[in-house]
Amino acid sequence: MTAQIIDGKAFAATVREKVAGHVARLKEENGITPGLAVVLVGEDPASQVYVRSKGKQTVEVGMNSYEHKLDVETSEADLLALIDQLNNDPQVHGILVQLPLPSHLNEDLVINSIDPAKDVDGFHISNVGLLGTGQKSMVPCTPLGCLMMLRDHHGSLSGMDAVVIGRSNIVGKPMAQLLLGDSCTVTIAHSRTKDLPDVVRRADIVVAAVGRPEMVPGDWIKEGATVIDVGINRIDAPEKGEGKTRLVGDVHFESAAARAGAITPVPGGVGPMTIACLLANTVTACCRANGLAEPDGLTA
Ligand code: GUN
DSSP states (O other): OEEEEOOEEEEHHHHHHHHHHHHHHHHHOOOOEEEEEEEHHHOOOOOOOOHHHHHHHHHHHTOEEEEEETTTTTTHHHHHHHHHHHTTTTOEEEEOSSSSSSSSSOOHHTTTTSGGGGGGTTTTTHHHHHHHOOOOOOOOHHHHHHHHHHHHHOOOTTOOOEEEEOOOTHHHHHHHHHHTTOOOOOEOOOTTTTTTTHHHTOOOOEOOOOOOOBBBEEEEEEEEOOEEEEEEEEOOOOGOOTTOOOEEEOOOOHHHTTTTTEOSSSSSSSSHHHHHHHHHHHHHHHHTTTTTOOTTTTTO
């Protein structure tokens, strides 16, 4: 079998179009412009790239973007004061604090100081609990994007065997909750899992989110399985010339594509969906804040 390639870039564009449509309606019919505040502390180069991209796409779908760039030495009290101000600002419907934070700042404390209704990352302990108990919550963007692609490909996921490799709070755990919510039989595998190849070989759905380049070889993939590769790893690519690099996922793409029914590429798979879902979450938060019907197809 040669896998169908799930085009995350194209899918993300359709999500952004839907978001833009909702934003236009909110403006026209309700006089409301959704607003997203992004807070970046320090100058981590990868974070700077993400934050720039988030701001650009926020404006492109017609929303207001509020960027707060703080010095790397910003105190916890000052950061908490900014979050308090954003929590109380009616123009701000979504708040995202870019992670990782500098080591002198307590990430859990900072995240849990965000108003859960504005927590478009879905990292606040209240949202984690709401998701875990199947209640309406804000859902982390990357897992939400993966779920949208899986639903789009399969329709119903009910009864499927799903393996999530990786147990992070940002991807693995919420992904497992979402799959469970869609009635999959879910296994969360991790670095201590016994006989990982065997566990993966049973799966109809494999979500790889560990951050280790090409750690899942094709011969672990069941024939016809759907493979969602969350990993974005930069590796040396001497074949492209001295000092050159390339991006690869957590799955060995060529060998996995030879067995899978469908697979997301890296780049161009899950990556573009994450920011699209952040925009979707911001519209959802804005609708909830204003007692309006939530956008169809943009929530879990
Ligand atoms: N850093 C890496 N991924 C994320 C994310 O999804 N949200 C935030 N806030 N920071 C990140």
